Every structure is written in C-alpha cells, then in structure tokens.
Amino acid sequence: MAALASALFAAAFFTGPALAAAEVVIKHQSWTFSGPFGTYDNQQLQRGYQVYREVCSGCHSMNYVAFRNLYEKGGPEFSEDEVKALAAQFEVIDGPNEDGDMFERPARPSDRFPAPFANAAAAKASNNGALPPDFSLIAKARAVSRGFPTFVFDIFTQYQEGGPDYIYSLLTGYAEGSDTEPNDEGVYANHSFIAGKAIAMAPPLSDGLVTYAQNGDEDPDNDLPETVDQYAKDVVSFLMWAAEPHLEARKAMGLKVMIFLFIFAGLLFYSKKKVWAGIAH
Amino acid sequence: MSGPSSYNPKTGFGRWIDVRLPLPRLMYDSFIAYPVPRNLNYTYTFGSILSVMLVAQILTGVVLAMHYTANTELAFASTEHIMRNVNYGWLLRYMHGVGGSMFFLAVYIHILRGLYYGSYKDPREVLWILGVIIFLLMMATAFMGYVLPWGQMSFWAATVITNLFSAFPLIGEAVVSWLWGGFSVDNPTLNRFFSLHYLLPFMIVGVVILHVWALHVSGQTNPTGISVKSEQDTVRFTPYATIKDIFATVLFFIVFAYFIFYQPNYLGHPDNYIEANPLVTPTHIVPEWYFLPFYAILRAVPSKLGGVMLMFGAIAVLFVVPWLDTSKVRSAVYRPLFKQFFWILVGVCILLGWLGSKPPEGGYLIATRIATVWYFFHFIILLPLLGLFETPTPRPASISESVLGEDGDSHGDSDPGGGAQPAGAAASPQSKG
Numbered sequence: 001m002a003a004l005a006s007a008l009f010a011a012a013f014f015t016g017p018a019l020a021a022a023e024v025v026i027k028h029q030s031w032t033f034s035g036p037f038g039t040y041d042n043q044q045l046q047r048g049y050q051v052y053r054e055v056c057s058g059c060h061s062m063n064y065v066a067f068r069n070l071y072e073k074g075g076p077e078f079s080e081d082e083v084k085a086l087a088a089q090f091e092v093i094d095g096p097n098e099d100g101d102m103f104e105r106p107a108r109p110s111d112r113f114p115a116p117f118a119n120a121a122a123a124k125a126s127n128n129g130a131l132p133p134d135f136s137l138i139a140k141a142r143a144v145s146r147g148f149p150t151f152v153f154d155i156f157t158q159y160q161e162g163g164p165d166y167i168y169s170l171l172t173g174y175a176e177g178s179d180t181e182p183n184d185e186g187v188y189a190n191h192s193f194i195a196g197k198a199i200a201m202a203p204p205l206s207d208g209l210v211t212y213a214q215n216g217d218e219d220p221d222n223d224l225p226e227t228v229d230q231y232a233k234d235v236v237s238f239l240m241w242a243a244e245p246h247l248e249a250r251k252a253m254g255l256k257v258m259i260f261l262f263i264f265a266g267l268l269f270y271s272k273k274k275v276w277a278g279i280a281h
Numbered sequence: 282m283s284g285p286s287s288y289n290p291k292t293g294f295g296r297w298i299d300v301r302l303p304l305p306r307l308m309y310d311s312f313i314a315y316p317v318p319r320n321l322n323y324t325y326t327f328g329s330i331l332s333v334m335l336v337a338q339i340l341t342g343v344v345l346a347m348h349y350t351a352n353t354e355l356a357f358a359s360t361e362h363i364m365r366n367v368n369y370g371w372l373l374r375y376m377h378g379v380g381g382s383m384f385f386l387a388v389y390i391h392i393l394r395g396l397y398y399g400s401y402k403d404p405r406e407v408l409w410i411l412g413v414i415i416f417l418l419m420m421a422t423a424f425m426g427y428v429l430p431w432g433q434m435s436f437w438a439a440t441v442i443t444n445l446f447s448a449f450p451l452i453g454e455a456v457v458s459w460l461w462g463g464f465s466v467d468n469p470t471l472n473r474f475f476s477l478h479y480l481l482p483f484m485i486v487g488v489v490i491l492h493v494w495a496l497h498v499s500g501q502t503n504p505t506g507i508s509v510k511s512e513q514d515t516v517r518f519t520p521y522a523t524i525k526d527i528f529a530t531v532l533f534f535i536v537f538a539y540f541i542f543y544q545p546n547y548l549g550h551p552d553n554y555i556e557a558n559p560l561v562t563p564t565h566i567v568p569e570w571y572f573l574p575f576y577a578i579l580r581a582v583p584s585k586l587g588g589v590m591l592m593f594g595a596i597a598v599l600f601v602v603p604w605l606d607t608s609k610v611r612s613a614v615y616r617p618l619f620k621q622f623f624w625i626l627v628g629v630c631i632l633l634g635w636l637g638s639k640p641p642e643g644g645y646l647i648a649t650r651i652a653t654v655w656y657f658f659h660f661i662i663l664l665p666l667l668g669l670f671e672t673p674t675p676r677p678a679s680i681s682e683s684v685l686g687e688d689g690d691s692h693g694d695s696d697p698g699g700g701a702q703p704a705g706a707a708a709s710p711q712s713k714g
Contacts, residue, residue, distance in 0.1 A: 036543055064361045140546060141554035158543050163551065246371045254542025261535045268528040275524050279516060280684050281319045
C-alpha cells in the first residue's frame with residue numbers, strides 16, 4: 001500500500017506553470033458531464049457548437065473533429081440533415097480531378113472541420129505573432145495544480161474537470177473595464193491565465209454576441225440569458241465533448257464493469273472462504 | 282520442491298501427449314500439485330497479478346499497434362484516430378495507458394514484499410536478480426511507450442532521458458547520436474522506439490518464465506521466513522493459492538477499472554494532449570509518476586554524470602541486496618530494527634517520488650539530497666550492519682507451528698492434520714460421501 005500512497009502523492013502534481021498556478025483564479029463550475037453518472041446535455045452542446053462556429057472558429061481550428069461527429073450518439077446529436085446543411089456552408093479543397101487540378105467543393109459530413117488558416121505561420125501572422133491553439137483536445141490539455149491534499153481527494157471525487165474549469169475561468173477572467181483595450185504590450189489582463197498576467201487574445205465573448213437558435217423559437221420557457229457566463233459554459237461543454245466524445249459511453253460501461261467486478265469479487269470471496277474452510281492458515 | 286511428478290494422465294489422449302511433449306505434466310506440476318506454504322498472505326498474490334497485467338498490456342498493445350502509425354507526422358493523429366474512430370479504441374488506449382501505471386503499482390508492492398520478507402535471500406538470489414532484470418526491462422518499455430503518442434511530454438521526456446547518455450566521457454555524444462538516429466529526437470527515434478516497445482515485452486515474457494522457473498526450484502518464501510520442513514507446512518497450489526490469486530486479481534481489477542472508466546487521465550499529464558513541438562519547451566518536464574523517485578535522484582547533484590551514475594546506481598544497488606543483507610533471519614516479522622528501517626525506506630521513496638515532481642531548487646533540492654543519501658545509506662550501510670548487530674525476536678520452529686500455535690491450537694477451523702490435502706469434506710474434490 002506504500003506504493004499506492006506513492007502513486008497518490010506524486011501523480012497529480014500538475015507541473016504546468018506551477019509558479020503562476022498559485023495566483024491563478026479558478027472558478028469551479030458544476031458541469032453536466034462530471035461525476036460517475038455525468039452526461040452531456042445535447043442542447044447545451046448544440047449551443048456550444050454555435051458559439052464555437054460564430055465566435056471562435058475564425059482563429060481556432062478543430063482539426064480532429066468531423067461534421068459527422070455532430071450527429072453521433074453522446075454528442076450534440078444534430079440530425080443528419082442538419083449536419084449536411086451545416087457542413088455545406090463550408091468550402092473545402094479536393095482533388096485532383098481528371099484534369100489534374102485541385103478544386104473547391106462544399107464540405108460533406110465525412111470531412112473534418114476546415115481550419116481557418118492554411119498553416120501555423122498564417123495563423124500567427126494574423127494574430128500578432130500568437131498562435132491560436134487547436135481546440136480538438138484543449139479541454140484535456142489544460143489543468144491547474146490542485147495542491148495537497150486536494151489532489152488526493154480528487155481520486156475519490158473523480159474531479160477531471162480541471163480543463164473545463166480553467167477555460168471557463170479564462171473566458172470570464174478578463175479584467176473589468178479594460179476588457180476591450182489591450183495594455184501597453186498589446187495583451188489583455190486576465191487573472192486566470194496560467195502562462196502570465198495577460199493574454200494575447202482579446203476578450204472573445206460579450207453579452208448578446210450570439211443569438212441562440214432556441215431563443216428565437218415560439219417557446220419562451222427555453223430561452224436562456226445571452227451572457228458571457230452562459231456562452232462560456234456552453235462553449236466549454238462543447239470543447240469537452242470535442243476532446244472526449246465517448247465520455248458517456250465510458251462512464252456507462254464503467255458502471256456495468258464495476259457492478260460486475262464487485263459481484264464477482266463477492267462470489268470469489270465466499271468461494272475462497274469455502275475452499276480454505278478446513279485448512280489451518 | 283516437491284520431488285517427482287505426481288501427474289497421472291487418465292485419458293488416452295493425455296497419455297499420448299505425455300510421451301511426446303509433456304506440457305500438461307509441466308502445467309500440472311507447476312500450478313496444480315505445486316506445494317505452497319499455507320500461511321501466505323495477500324502480498325504474495327502480486328506475482329500472479331503481474332502476470333495477468335503483462336498479458337493485458339500485450340493484448341491491448343497488439344491491437345493498438347494495428348491502428349497506430351509511428352511517424353512523427355502521423356503519430357499524434359493516429360492516436361486521436363484510435364480514441365475517436367476505432368471501435369472501442371478509447372477503451373483500448375485507456376486500458377493500455379492506465380495498465381502501464383497499474384503494472385508499476387503492482388511491481389512496487391511486489392518488490393517491497395520481497396524486501397520485507399527476505400525473499401531475496403539464499404537460495405533465491407538468482408530469482409531476485411531475474412526480478413530486477415524484469416524491472417529494468419519494464420522501465421525501458423514504459424519509457425519508450427510513453428514517447429509513442431508524440432505529445433509534448435513524450436517528446437521532451439525522450440529528449441531529456443536520451444541526452445543523459447551524453448554524460449559518459451569519450452563515447453557519450455556518439456552513443457546519443459546513435460540512439461537518436463540523427464541529431465535530435467526525431468522520426469528515426471520514434472520509429473525505433475516503436476519497434477523496441479513492441480519487442481521488449483516479449484523479452485519480459487522470457488525472463489518471467491525464467492523467474493517462475495527459479496521460483497519453482499526453491500519454492501515460495503512465507504511471512505515467517507522459516508523454510509518448509511514437511512508436507513504439513515504446505516497446501517497444493519490448486520485450489521488454495523489459485524482461488525486467492527484470482528480473488529486478489531479481481532480486487533486489483535476493481536482499482537484498475539476505476540481509473541480506466543472514471544479517472545483515465547488522472548495519472549497522466551495534460552501536456553501530453555498537445556502535439557510535440559521541438560521549438561516549445563514545457564514549463565516543467567516530468568516523467569510518469571512511477572519514474573519520479575529516480576528523476577529526483579537524477580537531479581539531486583549538480584553534475585550530469587554524477588546524477589546519471591546515482592540514478593542507475595539506485596537500481597544497481599537492488600541487484601546486490603542478497604549480499605548486502607547479512608542477517609541470518611529472513612523475515613522482517615522477527616527483525617524489529619530492520620522492520621522500522623524498512624518503513625522509513627518506504628517513506629523516503631514516497632518522498633523522493635513527490636520531490637521528483639517539484640523543480641530541483643531551494644528546500645526541495647535539500648530534501649532531495651537528504652532523501653537520496655538515506656536511500657543509499659539504507660542499502661549500503663544499514664543492511665550489512667543490521668545483520669551483524671540486530672537481535673532478532675524468537676522464530677517459530679516451523680510454518681505449521683506458527684500457524685497452529687505451540688500446543689496445537691489452530692487458526693483454521695478444524696483439524697489441520699490433513700497436510701497437503703483439504704481436511705474439510707465440503708472442500709475436498711475427492712470425497713464422494
């Protein structure tokens with residue numbers, strides 16, 4: 001058991017920018033996908049896709065996600081027709097055709113999300129030298145050091161939402177008042193950024209920026225506030241799905257496996273007792 | 282060992298095979314009739330757990346290898362392809378990654394058990410050495426496996442660790458270029474790491490076979506450290522040890538499954554979900570948790586060569602433990618001083634693990650140096666001296682005596698006189714009425 005304790009001790013010391021981690025402000029949210037029975041909220045993921053599409057995709061690629069993932073189970077679960085329509089809004093390069101030329105065609109569900117820039121150099125040139133990271137895995141590629149003994153408790157509370165909490169905090173962490181103006185170095189103050197006091201990205205979200213599709217329908221009961229907080233929650237949930245599309249299947253299978261193993265262990269325990277019943281040991 | 286084989290094939294086919302290739306006889310002698318001490322506790326089940334984990338890693342690894350591409354342009358993408366597109370690819374990947382950690386958890390418990398109960402002592406020195414060889418092969422396999430997804434930590438851990446070999450005078454730089462297949466960690470490195478990562482587990486299988494063979498020559502130790510004196514001390518492997526091993530394995534699987542399904546990335550590092558970039562160095566480069574104690578020792582001294590020698594020395598010292606420990610008493614149960622120092626060593630190893638995740642500066646560096654000194658002090662100075670000066674507590678005359686007590690009171694439920702055979706009628710496979 002000493003080795004287990006060793007595992008607990010050493011494992012979760014995220015040594016990302018640990019020096020800045022002490023000052024990074026993290027606002028923990030309750031996510032629909034957290035905990036052993038967590039699931040994604042389809043509607044939330046659809047809203048999150050809308051925010052990504054209208055706000056983020058101008059600079060941030062999502063190279064590993066394909067349009068067809070949007071109608072697969074455990075995700076936003078758009079209908080196939082909706083996905084065909086969404087995909088067709090984009091042009092992708094295909095070819096060569098019979099003449100040997102490359103040509104453009106509307107995207108199909110089997111295509112991946114097209115990237116906003118042709119390559120990293122183009123992305124940096126359009127963003128003052130800063131490279132907007134790809135979003136396919138960003139919710140799993142970020143975390144903040146939790147410190148002892150929290151990281152031990154995390155094993156039992158199943159806290160895996162360090163990435164989502166961080167990204168939410170970053171999106172809502174821009175300094176009050178100065179949030180549309182860069183400072184002298186051309187960067188924006190943000191108290192949740194792990195790599196420094198200010199970030200090169202201008203605040204991407206503002207109230208009323210995206211008009212949710214569900215706010216435009218006839219039912220006023222499902223209207224949601226179009227605030228930065230709501231946008232941040234929705235897009236972060238979408239990013240978590242993009243990083244971990246099989247989360248629901250994983251947790252569902254986990255439940256079956258754990259029940260099976262516990263019952264099996266119980267049967268084996270009593271079998272062991274029976275086998276050893278007459279034996280001094 | 283138990284002497285001549287008691288296998289008696291009952292079927293015609295059984296006799297036919299026995300004359301030509303007596304594999305069933307070998308299996309019977311090794312895993313059914315093989316006598317084990319009756320007083321083994323659950324720390325002795327980890328050998329079996331390790332065998333199961335080795336098979337699990339090989340099976341999941343072979344299937345993963347069907348979908349993975351070991352080229353720097355494609356490795357990260359192929360790993361994501363496995364996670365997203367391959368049917369149950371996410372499950373295979375998490376089983377293999379978490380499985381590696383579980384493998385090391387089990388091996389550390391297994392090694393600590395050996396250190397505590399004196400399993401390395403005469404006549405089991407070769408058994409122990411084979412075990413340390415397996416441990417070394419495991420470390421090499423795990424290191425190369427971690428490079429394969431080609432994340433930031435994969436790349437930079439590979440860079441740091443391969444650069445260590447340049448510390449050796451004269452030949453160092455040449456060795457490193459040869460390892461890399463170039464002038465830095467790049468495609469040739471990744472490709473050969475994939476090849477070797479596929480190869481080494483099968484070498485581990487070979488050494489495990491030798492390890493189990495060596496074990497079966499001498500037989501198991503037991504918590505008292507007293508050798509087996511008569512048949513009364515032992516029970517047949519099947520069903521007694523078998524059922525305990527299976528039960529312990531399922532308990533281990535519960536922990537394994539918990540991490541796979543509910544915390545698959547807990548033991549990993551988020552930076553490895555960022556594709557490798559030779560131009561961007563992570564703020565802190567750290568290996569997986571099971572390497573952290575050695576990483577701490579490596580960085581304890583300012584000299585590169587010194588750090589490398591100490592790190593390899595920390596494992597090399599394990600090879601000679603059978604000769605460093607001079608005590609005639611095998612088990613820590615009867616060695617009160619050794620027992621205390623054993624637990625201090627465990628604490629020091631855990632401390633070194635935690636320190637390995639911290640930057641080597643200030644208070645952390647001082648603590649690392651003290652812990653490193655203590656680690657070597659324990660093996661090189663303490664173990665020899667303890668054997669000479671410690672007063673052990675009285676040992677029982679035999680395993681049976683320790684189990685039964687001196688006047689025949691048994692810990693078991695009924696008459697223990699059955700020796701190697703089950704005494705309870707309900708448990709006996711042979712009694713019919």
